[in-house]
Amino acid sequence: MDNEDQIIGIKDVAKAANVALATVDRVIHNRAGVSIKTKEKVLKVIEKMGYKPNIMASNLSKSKKTIIGVLIPDISESSGYWEFPLQGIIKAQKELAQYRIKIKTFTFKQDNSKEVRKKILELINSDIQGLILTSKFADEIQILLQDCKEKERPCVFIDSNIRKMDALCSIQQPLYESGELAAQLFNYCFDEGEILILHLKDTMDTEDIIGLKENGINGYLQEKKSLITTRTLVITDFNEDTIDTVLTQTLKENPKIKGVFIPNSKVAHIANYLEKRAGEKIYLIGYDFFKEDIEYLEKEIIDFLICQRPEEQGYQAVYKLFENLILKKAVENEIIMPLDILTKKNYKYY
C-alpha cells in the first residue's frame, strides 16, 4: 500500500494526464479555468496514482502568509485565566512560524460590550483567514460568525460548552461530567453530610456553566444513592469581608457541610478563608490551576482542582486552523478536553 520511495509529484500527474503542471495545480486547488473534461481526467489520474501534494514545496512557493485572528478577554481579567490559552496559541504559532502563520490578537474587557462589538467590527474588516474565539458572548458574536461563514473563514471555539454547528471545530469542556467527577471525589472523602456549592460571581460565568456542573454533582449523588446532600450559595460581591461574614454564618447554620465546591477559578479566596477557620476539616474542590492555589494545595486546604488544559486548548486551536488552512486536512468538529485532577501530589508535573 505505501508505495515507499516512489514519491509521485505534480509533474508525474501532469505527464500521465498529458497536461501542463499549471493545469494539475488548478485542479488540485479547485480553481476556475479548467474544462470539466480535463478536470475529470486529471482527477482520475490523481486518484489512480495516489498523488499527495507536498506541503513543503507548496508552502515554499506560495507567497502570502496566513493570519489567524484571536478574540479573547484581556489576560488581566478572570484571574488571568486567558493567559494560558494565549500561551498555547503563541507556542503553536512559534512552532508553525515556518509556515508563515501570524497571530493577530483582539482582546477586550469582559464587562464592556461596546468594546466587544468594536473588536468584532475590526475583525470583520481585517485580513484574517481564520479565527479563534470563545463561546461566551452568544449575542454579540452572531454577526461575526455570519461574516466568517460568508467569507469562508474557519472558526475554532475554545473553552466552549456547546458544539457550534458553523464552527470548524469546538474545543469543549464536559461541564456536567466535571460536576459528576467532583461529586465522586467528595464521596470518597465523606459518606454523608452536605456539599456547599459556592458561586463567587464572575462576569464571565453564565448560569449555564454553573448549572451544568451543579446538575452533574446532583446527578452523581442520586446515581450512587448517596446520603450526601447539596446546598447552593451565591456571593456576588466577594471581597474578603463578605466572604468571611457570609461563610461563617452559613457554616454555622449548616453544620453538616463537609465539602465546598467552587465551580469557577476563584477557589483560592475560599481556601484563604478556610485556612483561618477553626473546626473540622472541610474538603474543597475547585477549577483551574493558578499560582495562588499552590500554597493551598500544599497545605491540603484545596484538596482537588479540576483542570481543562487551557494552554492546550489554545495550542490545539491554532493547529486545527493550520491543518485546515495550510495542510488542507479534514479537522474533527469537536475536541473534548480531558478532566484532569490535580492534588498536592501531582500538580508539580502539570
Add this chain to the structure above:
Amino acid sequence: MDNEDQIIGIKDVAKAANVALATVDRVIHNRAGVSIKTKEKVLKVIEKMGYKPNIMASNLSKSKKTIIGVLIPDISESSGYWEFPLQGIIKAQKELAQYRIKIKTFTFKQDNSKEVRKKILELINSDIQGLILTSKFADEIQILLQDCKEKERPCVFIDSNIRKMDALCSIQQPLYESGELAAQLFNYCFDEGEILILHLKDTMDTEDIIGLKENGINGYLQEKKSLITTRTLVITDFNEDTIDTVLTQTLKENPKIKGVFIPNSKVAHIANYLEKRAGEKIYLIGYDFFKEDIEYLEKEIIDFLICQRPEEQGYQAVYKLFENLILKKAVENEIIMPLDILTKKNYKYY
C-alpha cells in the same frame, strides 16, 4: 525585534559576505572545506543579519530520508502496554511524513535476552539516524548506547525512570511521587487501616520501580502522620486460582486492610477478585489504563488509576528526534510526564 516581512535568506547572507551560496551552506552546516577566515566572516554576517534557515526549503532540496529506530518489547506483552507508545510513535510519524521520516521498529520478547541482544546488533548495523528505546534493560543496552554515542545517533528514552546522561532526552515518570499520590488518594478514602501493596510480578518490572512507588506511599503516610499502615505482598504466579487463595487468606488474616495498591498494570486481575468477594468495600488503585479496566472503573471496584500518557510518550519521543535531527533545534534533556488520575467519571475523556 521581529524583522517582520523582511525574511532574509542564504542568498542575502552570501551577497553581504561576498561569497557563494554554497559557501554559506557549508558554514551553516559546519561542513569541511571552508577557510577559517571565510567561515568567521560568514558567521559574523549570519549573526548580524539574524539569518534563520528555512526548514521547508532545506527539507525540500535534501534528498535522503531520516530513519528512526524503535526498540521496544512486543506489543503482545505486558498487557499490551507497548501498543500505546507505538501508536504515539506512528501518529507522530504520520504527522511528519512530509519531512520524510521513517520508523523502523525492533521488537523482542521480554524474557528472551538473546533476542534483545540480536535486535541490538541489528540496530547497530542499521542505517538509523536516531533511536527511541526504553530504559529497562540496563545491562544489554550499554553497548548500544556506546555505539550511538560514537555514531552521534541521538537516543530518546521513553517510560524512563532515571535521567540518562548520554541521551538526547529522557521522558520520565515520577515513580516516587506517584506512590505519594496513591497514598494521598487512599487517605481521602479512609483514615486508618492498612494498604496492601500487591505486586503481581511481571518480567518487565524491576525492583526499582516497585520500590520507589512503595517508598512514595510510605513517605506520604509519614509526612501526614497518618494512622494508615502498609503491607507488601508479592505474587509470582498469578493465575486466577492463586490470586483467589492468597488474597482470601491475606484479607482474612489482616482485616485492617482497606485499600489495595497495584504498582503495575495488572489491576484488573485484582478487581476481578474483589468483585466476587463479599464484605466491606476495599479501595483499589492501580496503574495504566486498559480496556479491561473500564468495567471495573464503572462499578467503582477500581477507584483510581494513575496513568502516564504512554501514547504521548511515544509521540513526544519522535518529535524530539525530529526537532533535533531535522529542525536542528535544542531539545530539553528530560521531560517529566504528568501523573494523571482516572476515575469512573473522567476516563471517557482520556
Add this chain to the structure above:
DNA sequence: CTGAAAGCGCTTACAG
C-alpha cells in the same frame, strides 16, 4: 578552499 548551476515540488504571473 570556492563558486556556478541544476534541482527539490510546488505556485504564480504571463502569454496565448
Add this chain to the structure above:
DNA sequence: CTGAAAGCGCTTACAG
C-alpha cells in the same frame, strides 16, 4: 481554457 517559464530558499554534485 491551457501551457511554458520563473521563482520560493535551500542542497548537491561538479568543476576549478
